[in-house]
Amino acid sequence: MPPRHGTAPVRRRYDVVVVGAGTAGSVLAARLSEDPDRDVLVVDAGPLPRGPAGFGPALLDGLLVPGAQPNHPATSAHPVRLTPTRPWLVPRGRVLGGSSTVNGGYFVRARREDFDRWAAAGNPAWSYERVLPFLRALENDLDHGDGPLHGDRGPMRIRRGRPDHPAAAAFRDAAHALGFPDDPDKNDQAPPGFGPVPSNVIDGVRRNAGLSYLPPEVLDRPNLTALGGRTARRVVVENGRATGVVVEHGGRRFALDAGTVVLSAGALVTPHLLQLSGIGPRADLERVGIPVVRDAPAVGSGFSDHPQVVLEWAPRDVWREPSGSWLGGCLHLTSTGGTLAGTGSGGGPGDLEILQSLVPLSHLVTGGAVTAGGPLPFLVSAVAPRRTGRLRIRSADPTTPLSIDYGYLGSREDQGRLRDGVRVTAALLESPPFAGVAHGPLGPGPEVLDHDDALDQWIREHLGTAQHTCGTVPMGPADEPRHAAVDQFGRVHGVRGLRVADTSILPDAPHRGPAATAVLIGEVIARAIRNDPSEPCPRDPR
């Protein structure tokens, strides 16, 4: 069957239209089209490559993080403010697989505490016990195989790195020297510590969610239509029910009719599409002249992400290129509050992450050749779940970017966490295992590390983001409209036939990167749609 990307007749009705073939959207499209009677359309603003050859080697290379390269053609860039005085451009994948195609390939489950917190907030289907079968079903864990905690049949192949690189071995030994426990499987919910990173980079290939869930044989299903280069502009809502999506292609706008619309355009675009469709905070919509379909104050009002700083160090030797992945080891630890006396309160189990890169930052941000002997970075992130961000619509014109404020460092706790993270990283680099391989940290020095004010200033000047945005359209009960815009299966409160399925729905960012959880969201919501007798199916008399 010939590929239908961009060539199929599009003015017809689909049972389900999925907007965004990204991390979660790929899962939705694949799982929903497993039922041959359901007609599924997935549209994406970016291209939809077929199989590994379609992606090409650069997008699959596990030594690269394409999203770290400014203006990479497979990304879109979103202007944001990390703090009121720190503007930033946040990338998102704009291609089949979405951000999983341009990300770091770290594939770590959220913590049990995250799932149970979300469940306690009125989403019982998200308790750890209830999601564990989905976590097993989505993966093929090449290290652990089938078992009570892991699966061996899912589309996402997962493997952990080996400490066979001198820098990775030094990190492991330094973590032991400082007394941190081993954490050999970061997906098993054991106490946090040092361990290898579960990753979807296999034999040097980042197997993104699109490649994993929508290979050519799935894209060729007769009941699945996949169209790239289609940018959704808004959802059509008639009499309280979503009936389709307005899509732009080749300078033309047209409506696609749908029994159900699922928005999977990512945590920065999905809330925008909702607001452009009249679903959002009433005052914001009225200010820009968008007719209110549903006053949904929770849309964009308190999102969550992980602030990050990078520390570099200079290796003494010129090492060979790491084998297959840029990821070294990873230490999760619990902060003390960041005071020199260590008296503050911690933010939960493993609320700090120190992630090692085995390739220089210059390589990650340019995609150029690895500079042998160049400085190597540690990515230090405060990963406590915190709702500090806010996004607001600025215009009824869909091409005008949202106003997006991350609200980083607005609290003493996050400042303190990052202080802890920087000091522990510096201590690791000063420890005996690193002495043999490193010239020491390239900064900050003792004159900064030993003074809270100086270190706070250094952190402000070096602040970045882990790009883990969650919670822009949070899930929860309908009677809590200030906190919840969708229910636990992504159904938009007050609008029939419309769901959200991406990291927007998480009430806050988990204690770990959200890529694995984005895939889980696709699995959970696809199952909910397949089990829901009220969902349209082809046999419905319509």
Ligand SMILES: Cc1cc2nc3c(=O)[nH]c(=O)nc-3n(C[C@H](O)[C@H](O)[C@H](O)COP(=O)(O)OP(=O)(O)OC[C@H]3O[C@@H](n4cnc5c(N)ncnc54)[C@H](O)[C@@H]3O)c2cc1C
């Ligand atoms: C550079 C980078 C590195 C990261 N590294 C990691 C990591 O190593 N580990 C980790 O856990 N997390 C990482 N993350 C975060 C993680 O990858 C994302 O949180 C996750 O992939 C988001 O999945 P999603 O389904 O919510 O959205 P996405 O995967 O971003 O999917 C959104 C899709 O919607 C499409 N789209 C957008 N707008 C429209 C529109 N108007 N019409 C039609 N289609 C549209 C996009 O093209 C895209 O395909 C990283 C993120 C970035 C940007």
